[in-house]
Amino acid sequence: MKIRLGLDIGGTTVHGIAVTAHEPHDIVTEATHPTRKGADGVVAVALDMVTALRSALPADAEIVSIGLGVPGIVHGGAVTHAVNLGLDGNPLELAAAVSAGTGGTPTTVENDVKAATLGGLQWLREHGSDVDDLALLNVGTGIAAGLLLDGRLRHGSRGMAGEIGHLVHDPTGPLCPCGRRGCLELYASGSGVRRQWAGTAAELFDAADAGDLDAVRIRDELTSGIAQAISLLAYSVDVTCVLVTGGVVSATPALRDAILHKLRSDENTSLGRLAGIAERVRWLPAGHPAGALGAALLGAGDEEAGSWRS
Amino acid sequence: MKIRLGLDIGGTTVHGIAVTAHEPHDIVTEATHPTRKGADGVVAVALDMVTALRSALPADAEIVSIGLGVPGIVHGGAVTHAVNLGLDGNPLELAAAVSAGTGGTPTTVENDVKAATLGGLQWLREHGSDVDDLALLNVGTGIAAGLLLDGRLRHGSRGMAGEIGHLVHDPTGPLCPCGRRGCLELYASGSGVRRQWAGTAAELFDAADAGDLDAVRIRDELTSGIAQAISLLAYSVDVTCVLVTGGVVSATPALRDAILHKLRSDENTSLGRLAGIAERVRWLPAGHPAGALGAALLGAGDEEAGSWRS
Numbered sequence: 156m157k158i159r160l161g162l163d164i165g166g167t168t169v170h171g172i173a174v175t176a177h178e179p180h181d182i183v184t185e186a187t188h189p190t191r192k193g194a195d196g197v198v199a200v201a202l203d204m205v206t207a208l209r210s211a212l213p214a215d216a217e218i219v220s221i222g223l224g225v226p227g228i229v230h231g232g233a234v235t236h237a238v239n240l241g242l243d244g245n246p247l248e249l250a251a252a253v254s255a256g257t258g259g260t261p262t263t264v265e266n267d268v269k270a271a272t273l274g275g276l277q278w279l280r281e282h283g284s285d286v287d288d289l290a291l292l293n294v295g296t297g298i299a300a301g302l303l304l305d306g307r308l309r310h311g312s313r314g315m316a317g318e319i320g321h322l323v324h325d326p327t328g329p330l331c332p333c334g335r336r337g338c339l340e341l342y343a344s345g346s347g348v349r350r351q352w353a354g355t356a357a358e359l360f361d362a363a364d365a366g367d368l369d370a371v372r373i374r375d376e377l378t379s380g381i382a383q384a385i386s387l388l389a390y391s392v393d394v395t396c397v398l399v400t401g402g403v404v405s406a407t408p409a410l411r412d413a414i415l416h417k418l419r420s421d422e423n424t425s426l427g428r429l430a431g432i433a434e435r436v437r438w439l440p441a442g443h444p445a446g447a448l449g450a451a452l453l454g455a456g457d458e459e460a461g462s463w464r465s
Numbered sequence: 466m467k468i469r470l471g472l473d474i475g476g477t478t479v480h481g482i483a484v485t486a487h488e489p490h491d492i493v494t495e496a497t498h499p500t501r502k503g504a505d506g507v508v509a510v511a512l513d514m515v516t517a518l519r520s521a522l523p524a525d526a527e528i529v530s531i532g533l534g535v536p537g538i539v540h541g542g543a544v545t546h547a548v549n550l551g552l553d554g555n556p557l558e559l560a561a562a563v564s565a566g567t568g569g570t571p572t573t574v575e576n577d578v579k580a581a582t583l584g585g586l587q588w589l590r591e592h593g594s595d596v597d598d599l600a601l602l603n604v605g606t607g608i609a610a611g612l613l614l615d616g617r618l619r620h621g622s623r624g625m626a627g628e629i630g631h632l633v634h635d636p637t638g639p640l641c642p643c644g645r646r647g648c649l650e651l652y653a654s655g656s657g658v659r660r661q662w663a664g665t666a667a668e669l670f671d672a673a674d675a676g677d678l679d680a681v682r683i684r685d686e687l688t689s690g691i692a693q694a695i696s697l698l699a700y701s702v703d704v705t706c707v708l709v710t711g712g713v714v715s716a717t718p719a720l721r722d723a724i725l726h727k728l729r730s731d732e733n734t735s736l737g738r739l740a741g742i743a744e745r746v747r748w749l750p751a752g753h754p755a756g757a758l759g760a761a762l763l764g765a766g767d768e769e770a771g772s773w774r775s
Contacts, residue, residue: 228739236739288622311703312598318700321736334734390628391701393621424644426631429538429546
């Protein structure tokens with residue numbers, strides 16, 4: 156039985172998954188470990204996860220690939236910028252280290268949101284959407300997109316395709332930890348809400364409905380910021396589908412309604428009608444393992460028809 | 466001798482070009498006619514241009530393809546939205562009409578900026594840049610980009626890839642003719658300058674240097690808006706090269722310097738250093754016939770190695 160492993164290495168936890176090597180990529184086993192940080196910690200936690208997944212597999216299982224998703228910039232097989240993993244200095248040759256530590260298993264590393272796009276594609280296909288052109292927009296601690304364009308995952312010339320969170324949204328806005336002012340992420344992300352609001356996003360919407368003026372402002376900035384991110388993807392790459400994921404969106408139905416309302420208001424213009432952005436939006440259900448699943452699929456593209464490899 | 470014709474059908478003039486069918490696509494003849502508007506006018510002016518170009522070709526010339534670039538949204542071979550050609554109602558099947566009027570010559574229609582991207586690629590190759598991944602950013606009456614990603618022209622799901630001019634840049638800004646407020650085009654385009662300043666862009670920069678506060682504001686908005694457009698292309702699709710074209714940029718060296726200065730200021734952040742956006746920027750010289758040349762190359766991709774066809 157041929158198996159692909161996928162590891163979604165987040166700032167807090169590592170989610171590991173083992174899937175069958177070929178379509179429909181059934182999930183065989185899963186595990187979750189706490190993250191360790193720094194170069195040595197990340198390599199060690201990845202190798203421990205591989206060992207844990209392997210021990211849960213049938214005796215005849217053969218691991219044919221390992222895919223790693225990391226929250227940072229990945230280029231040339233190295234992780235060059237991943238603050239939440241304690242990697243912000245020298246590039247880490249993570250794929251090479253994990254391959255060496257597993258007896259030479261072919262290993263690929265990619266940005267976590269880019270990897271998750273492949274998992275999102277799988278979910279869309281299982282739910283009757285025959286697209287091969289989508290953006291997965293992740294609204295988590297930050298906001299970033301993965302782009303699958305005409306069936307090919309877009310890496311970008313420096314691994315930065317879809318890194319829209321630090322585009323300047325309001326040049327008069329507050330200082331962002333990145334050093335710029337008014338980045339999109341300050342408004343349209345979990346951290347953007349938390350910096351201004353102590354409760355959950357659902358509580359934010361309730362308080363806004365009850366007339367709390369601060370809540371109204373924060374809610375409207377969150378809604379507009381996410382709608383702007385979706386519009387930006389529609390007018391820059393014009394993808395068929397924008398699949399939105401992330402805790403703040405999944406847990407807040409009122410936010411989804413508000414985003415769609417905002418996008419539909421754009422359809423009062425003739426360009427907006429042609430663009431029809433609201434109808435492109437889909438929401439990935441909470442708990443879908445798109446990150447780990449997509450990481451596992453990083454190894455699959457070379458062999459399958461309709462390859463998404465860039 | 467096999468020939469490809471390219472027509473860049475602008476709001477004021479039609480520029481026609483005939484090139485050799487294969488690399489290096491030498492220019493054989495060119496012509497310029499005034500545009501006629503409306504569906505009948507556009508078809509007629511295109512057919513007249515084909516006749517004019519044909520009459521200037523050697524007797525043994527065989528026209529193997531015709532490409533048409535139009536300032537509007539093109540989808541499924543039809544022009545669906547082209548205000549400056551008097552086409553804002555029913556889709557116009559322009560490629561079919563021109564093909565029928567020329568005895569069945571294979572004819573392709575594409576948005577003018579997307580077509581020009583192929584012309585820009587040709588210029589880069591002639592000037593030692595071996596890229597196949599670029600955005601051509603056209604700063605003309607409006608602002609829009611064409612995307613060539615990993616050698617493939619990105620059309621988009623609705624023909625809107627690169628149509629960034631009506632992304633909202635400042636939601637508190639003035640009303641745009643499109644119906645939105647504060648579109649990027651209101652700041653970062655020729656029309657954006659003209660709505661606020663009676664002279665040329667060069668005179669704007671001189672007045673700003675002399676301390677005119679209105680001129681300083683308009684200059685800074687123009688500079689920041691174009692820099693934002695370039696950044697948006699870098700952080701959304703992360704292209705290797707952004708080739709900037711258009712009269713306002715070509716005629717104003719001080720504007721080019723100011724854009725690069727603004728982009729370099731972003732490199733004070735760690736993400737900005739990784740992105741290195743300023744070094745990706747190239748400027749297409751004034752007078753380069755990228756629009757008509759690119760239109761002629763619309764017919765070439767299917768046959769040549771490294772096809773850019775989407």
